Amino acid sequence: MPERKRLEREFFTRDGITVARELLGKILVHETPLGIVRGILTEVESYMGETDKGAHTYGGRRTARTEPMYHQGGTSYVYLIYGMYSCMNIAAMTEGIPQAVLLRSVIPADEDSGRIMRQLRLEEMNRKQLKRNREPYTPENCPGSLDRHLSDGPGKLCTAMHITRADNDIDMVESEVFYVTEGKAVTPSQIHAGKRIGIDYAEEAADYLWRFYL
DNA sequence: CGGCTGATCGTG
DNA sequence: ACGATCAGCCGA
Numbered sequence: 001m002p003e004r005k006r007l008e009r010e011f012f013t014r015d016g017i018t019v020a021r022e023l024l025g026k027i028l029v030h031e032t033p034l035g036i037v038r039g040i041l042t043e044v045e046s047y048m049g050e051t052d053k054g055a056h057t058y059g060g061r062r063t064a065r066t067e068p069m070y071h072q073g074g075t076s077y078v079y080l081i082y083g084m085y086s087c088m089n090i091a092a093m094t095e096g097i098p099q100a101v102l103l104r105s106v107i108p109a110d111e112d113s114g115r116i117m118r119q120l121r122l123e124e125m126n127r128k129q130l131k132r133n134r135e136p137y138t139p140e141n142c143p144g145s146l147d148r149h150l151s152d153g154p155g156k157l158c159t160a161m162h163i164t165r166a167d168n169d170i171d172m173v174e175s176e177v178f179y180v181t182e183g184k185a186v187t188p189s190q191i192h193a194g195k196r197i198g199i200d201y202a203e204e205a206a207d208y209l210w211r212f213y214l
Numbered sequence: 215c216g217g218c219t220g221a222t223c224g225t226g
Numbered sequence: 227a228c229g230a231t232c233a234g235c236c237g238a
Contacts, residue, residue, distance in 0.1 A: 045230070054230070065225060082231050083222030089230085102230055128221090128233080145233080155231050165224095198230050 004181035009173050011180075012073030016046040016092040016099030019073070020212050023090070023101060025186035027109050031177040032162040034120070038113045039106025039151060039161055040183055043213035045196045047089070047100045054202035054210075057098035067169070069098035074173040078158070078165050085155030088163050090172060090180070104197075105152045105213070106161070109183070117150055117160035124159045190214055 004027065012019060028039045047055040047069075056066045056079075068077040069091055077089040077100055089100040108114035118139070125146065126136040137143070151160035158164070172179045193209040200206055 047230075056230080061226095063226070079230085080222095080224055082229060083224075085231050087230060104230090125233085131221095143233095149232090153231065196230075201229090 004183070007074075007173070007180045007182070009072070009074055012090065012092055012173065013094050014073070014092060016048050016101060017210065019090070019092040019099075020044045020046040020101040020210070021191055023103075023180070024191060024212060024214055025184045027181045027183040028103065028106060028161065029179050029181055030161045030163060030167075032116070034116050034162065035112060037116050037161045038109035039117070039157070040109050041103060041106055043105035043152075043211070045102040045104060045212070046092075046210040047102060048210070049093075049097060049099045052202075053205035054196055054199040054208075055098070055100075062098070066098065069100045070096055071169065072171075074171055076167055076170040076172055076178065078163060078168040080165060081155065086158035086164055087154045088158050088161075088167075102154060103157055104154050104211070106157055107151070114150075116162075118146065120162055121146055121150060121156065121160050186214065 023041050023044050026041050028041055030037045050057055050060045052058055057069050062070055065079055068075050071091050072095045073092050075091040077091055078086050081087050088103045092099040108117055129136050151157045167178055170178050192213050194211045195207055196211045
C-alpha cells in the first residue's frame with residue numbers, strides 16, 4: 001500500500017471549525033515502541049480562542065498548560081483531565097490565536113493498529129483491576145465493552161494510541177513519529193454536527209454546534 | 215440504552 | 227477546588 005501524504009502546515013493554519021471538519025476521515029499516526037498505531041478520525045470538537053466560554057483559553061488565559069493552544073497550527077495540546085485521563089488537541093490558526101480541535105474518537109485504520117489499541121486499552125483496564133484487587137482481564141475473557149468502546153472518547157483515544165503528556169506541544173507537521181495523513185474521502189453530507197460534550201458551565205457556548213462526527 | 219457515581223491529581 | 231472523562235452498576 002502506498003504511503004499516505006502527510007498534512008502540511010497550510011492544512012492546520014485555518015480556523016478551528018474548518019480544521020475540525022476537514023480532520024474527519026484523516027488518519028492520526030503515532031509511532032510507538034509497540035509499533036505504528038493509525039486511527040481514522042471520526043469525531044472532533046472545536047475550541048475557538050479567547051471568546052469561547054468552553055475553551056481553556058477563555059478570557060485570554062495563557063498559562064503554562066494552555067501555551068500549546070497559542071502555538072502555530074499543527075501543534076499538539078495534551079492535558080490531564082479529571083486526574084487520570086489525557087485529552088489530545090491539535091492547535092489551529094497561527095501563533096497567538098488559541099483555537100484548537102479536540103480529538104474525540106478514532107477507529108483503527110488497519111489490523112495491526114487494532115491489535116495495539118486493544119492491548120493498550122486492556123493494560124489500562126488491568127491497572128484499575130489491580131487497584132481494586134480484582135483478577136486481571138485476559139484478551140479472551142475481557143468484557144465486550146473493550147471492543148465496542150475501543151477508542152470512542154477523548155480519554156480512550158489517548159490510551160489506545162499511547163498519547164501522554166510526553167506528546168504535548170509537538171509540532172505535528174515536522175515530527176517523525178506523531179502526525180496526520182490523508183485518509184478516506186468525506187463528503188459534506190456525511191458530517192454531522194452536535195453540541196460539545198462536558199462543558200455545561202459554558203453558558204450559551206455549551207449550545208454551539210461545534211462537535212463534528214461521521 | 216440512559217442515568218448516576220466515585221476515582222484521582224496537575225493546575226492556578 | 228476544579229475539571230473538554232470513564233467504567234461499572236443500576237433499572238427499563
